Amino acid sequence: MELSIEKIINNKFKNIFDKLGINSQFAAVKISDRPDLSDFQCNGALALSKELKKNPREIASSIAAELEKDNDIEKVSVDGPGFINISLKNEFITSVIDKISQDERFGIEKKASKTVVLDFGGPNVAKAMHVGHLRSGVIGEAVQRIETFAGNKVVSDVHFGDWGTPIGMIIAEIINEKCDAFSLNVEEITELYKKANIRCKEDEKAKETARIITAKMQDGDPEYRKIWKYIRDVSIEDVKKNYENLDVNFNLWWGESDAHDASSEIVKIAKEKGISEIDGGANIIRLDEGNKPKPPVILEKSDGGFTYHTTDIATILLRVRDLKADEIIYFTDKRQEFHFEQVFEAAEKLGIAPGVKLKHIGFGTVNGSDGKPFKTRDGGVMTLESLIELSKEKVRESMPKANAEYNQEYIDNLIDEIAIGAIKFQDLKNNIASGYIFEVDDFAKFEGKTGPYIQYAVARINSILRKAKDADIDFGGVIITNNEERELALKILQLNNVVNRADEEFEPSIISDYAYTLAQTFSSFYSTSPILNENNEKVMSSRLRLAKLVRDILVLLLYLLGIKSPEVMLKA
Secondary structure (H helix, E strand, O other), X not given: OOOOHHHHHHHHHHHHHHHHOOOHHHOOOEEOOOOOOOOEEEOHHHHHHHHHOOOHHHHHHHHXXXXXXXXXXXXXXXXXXXEEEEEEOHHHHHHHHHHHHOOOOXXXXXXXXXXXXXXXXXXXXXXXXXXXXXXXXXXXXXXXXXXXXXXXXXXXEOOEEOOOHHHHHHHHHXXXXXXXXXXXXHHHHHHHHHHHHHHHHHOHHHHHHHHHHHHHHHHOOHHHHHHHHHHHHHHHHHHHHHHHHHOOOXXXXXXXXXXXXXXXXXXXXXXXXXXEEEEOOEEEEOOOOOOOOOOOEEEEOOOOOEOHHHHHHHHXXXXXXXXXXXXXXXXXXXXXXXXXXXXXXXXXXXXXOOOOEEEEEEEOOEEOOOOOEXXXXXXXXXXXHHHHHHHHHHHHOOOOOOOOOOOHHHHHHHHHHHHHHHHHHHHHOOXXXXXXXXOOOOOOOOOOOOHHHHHHHXXXXXXXXXXXXXXXXXXXXXXXXXXXXXXXXXXHOOHHHHHHHHHHHOOOHHHHHHHHHHHHHHHHHHHHOOOOOOOOHHHHHHXXXXXXXXXXXXXXXXXXXXXXXXXXXXXX
């Protein structure tokens, strides 16, 4: 049996359109704009009126007449200029719900597999991860889980910034201060970079020295390579710690350095294809300007060094050739949009990714209450580690003290799960392209559109299920006895469409919004429809089945967002 309610109804409309000899491309239905009037609506008659040169109400009425013969449909009406509204029979709704409750994917379609490479994270050597790195990791991890669940083979790559001039600057500063390079920790390396950055801004000679060291390191100087490897390893270890705290995971830890040899290959391909030229000593690819001037892609600077353009293009080559990518999706600050326009156009000219979808998804910034990028109390840039600790402090305020039932280790772990869930949901409830204000006082509350609210809904149902198990109450087939049960069942039936849209649009906020409304709908249902105190055993068993199904779906949705679902939620 088909478990997608939209597909079932769409097929009903398509069959009628085919029977009537009208264009079935307009047979699509959607959730009704007026749920008080109907469950679903079809607006195809309005679009068909031009094609058929008929009044849309006349077309809609002929379709409605056929729909009235369908035993799964309770009511059909033609409203307004030609909207077709349908309401489903309760027995049909519950038959689909029963099937969904027995399906391990809850009726969500699994698509044919393709290889999707996700590029997110983008941390750099010797730079502490800050709040600006939050969105890339959180969004990328959610999309990774959604794409994997959809049936795709997903390869995630952090694309570590480890090969540019900052390395030369740090090595120069190590030499200048006569440090023991191989005893430095990440904080000391970061401080050296800060000093080097100031020095290079003020002293052209220092800047030139750093450039020369970088070039020699990239060319294979053994001593510089040894220092580079140590700095890279220390930096990656620190970055991994931050991502581990956020439960953000990568298959690959490739850096710009891994594209060095492929960058030489890109230069060679460009020359062979005759699309590169020397301009002012630099090796460039000119781009099609169209309606606006577009600067060229610089493959090699006049000193022979590769640019970020080159390593990004070379990385595309590696991902297509070695990873067999069908799609490569980048998640970065939307201010890098033009950079990727250049990279993708150059890749097309080079012919290195034929038939491969290249897409950049730019996100907005995380802001404070003043609308500016989120900072510490003293006005400095907030590190990711500090943001996580701030979140844990807020959650800890509402936690009870350890006791015989819940020891300190349990409570600390619960604080971690709630705090990280709160951070992630605060981000993922927003459209990717939009920036948002990080609500320090509200993001960890147990009410409102927050992560803890969804987690609490799960824990609340867990409590019901535990009590039902203790009382030997079994799950029964779903029956609908009131409007709240019906609304909850219809909300559950939206799941397939929600997850598919989130997959197709690379937009986790579609899932977070649905998770919140599903939790709200369950709350309304539970306040009017007692479960364990219900006298009718069939109704009680039915409601218990609905409760478990909602719990299981919410756990899945939180997982897709990268959020844990605690078994219980404690409050002080």
